[in-house]
Amino acid sequence: MKIAIFANDGRLSQIVSQRLRQKFKDTHFVLDDQNPDIVVTIGGDGTLLAAFHKYSALLETVRFVGVHTGHLGFYTDWRDDEIDDLVISLQSDNGQSISYPLLDVRVTYADKQKPENFLALNEATLKRWSATMVTDVYIGGELFERFRGDGLCISTPSGSTAYNKSLGGAVIHPNLKVLQVAEISSINNRVFRTLSSPMIIAPNDWVTLIPARESDYLLTVDQNSFHGKKIAQLRFKISKKSIHFAKYRHMQFWQRVQDAFIGSEYAN
Known part of the structure; x- marks a missing residue:
């Protein structure tokens, strides 16, 4: 060995x-x-x-x-x-071994470079540095809402106990191969509305974020952070890959x- x-x-x-x-x-x-x-x-x-x-x-x-x-x-x-x-x-x-699901993260940039792909064990987040984040949220290819707030957290089942839990998200057993979307300080009033609740997404559905064209976004994938590029689209889905523990x-x-x-x- x-x-x-x-x-x-x-x-x-x-x-x-x-x-x-x-x-x-x-x-x-x-x-x-x-x-x-x-x-x-x-x-x-x-x-x-x-x-x-x-x-x-x-x-x-x-x-x-x-x-x-x-x-x-x-x-x-x-x-x-x-x-x-x-x-x-x-x-x-x-x-x-015991296996836990992972999160596929695909990033497309506004300059039309080849998309970048990442894997997350816990979660990925999208935030803005200096102002309210505005992004359209698609689930399974259909527009669901226009989000306004500090950001969004997309987590795996095992990652549901991390940042997601502090945002009021549910704790999900890793046998359920689903992802979870939790809002970070959303804006809800007479003009702007979001679901204002965590969402459990089926394994076959992509969650797609298309942010407004501001450039000061911060993307995190677990403990790694990426900024400085204008993001055109983010797509999230439960990966076909898993992490295996002895x-x-x-x-x-x-x-x-x-x-x-x-x-x-x-x-x-």
């Missing part, structure tokens, strides 16, 4: 990375940062997101395992003091949600 270790720059993460690297060598695993079978991330959810984007071209063959060295990790199943157990689990690995020790989704947002002391 070929393993890559992807750690953030934190002191504890680097210490755990060095210890884990030595344990893998001692147990005769192959360390391979280019074409791994397993990517072990050490840090938090931000570290796993960064690793996901680094290895996005290998999603069909690579599985992820997260070790958290902070206070909370929604995608990370192992603590930094459990790496001995992690190595033992990897030694008995049978190739099983199944052993992978926490059940609702247990993960309960652990992250409620805490076991309040469960009873």
Whole structure:
């Protein structure tokens, strides 16, 4: 089995990375940062997101395992003091995995360059820097509304627990391959109207945004941001690709949600 270790720059993460690297060598695993079978991330959810984007071209063959060295990790199943157990689990690995849906993001620019394509694990957002954002929203090719406000957030099911949740969006189980659109401070009055509610979009429908021709838009795809180009169109759809996590020790989704947002002391 070929393993890559992807750690953030934190002191504890680097210490755990060095210890884990030595344990893998001692147990005769192959360390391979280019074409791994397993990517072990050490840090938090931000570290796993960064690793996901680094290895996005290998999603069909690579599985992820997260070790958290902070206070909370929604995608990370192992603590930094459990790496001995992690190595033992990897030694008995049978190739099983848990899969989460991803978001396809396609950006067309006003200068008619070739569209750019991105994958998001959590969400993509579109905002304006300095004024109200105005964009037409199409669902399945039909005009749904003209949105005015600070921006829009389009999230995956697993990403529904991130920025989307803070916007009042629903938490969606990853077995449902749908995307969610949540408004960011929409304007609603006698003149301008939006649905003013999160929307769950079927897997076969594209969500298309055609913004007004202002150029100061900010597009984010997970933790990556893009600005400075005039966007003509954005299209979002649940991807045919998925991210795969090694199944052993992978926490059940609702247990993960309960652990992250409620805490076991309040469960009873």
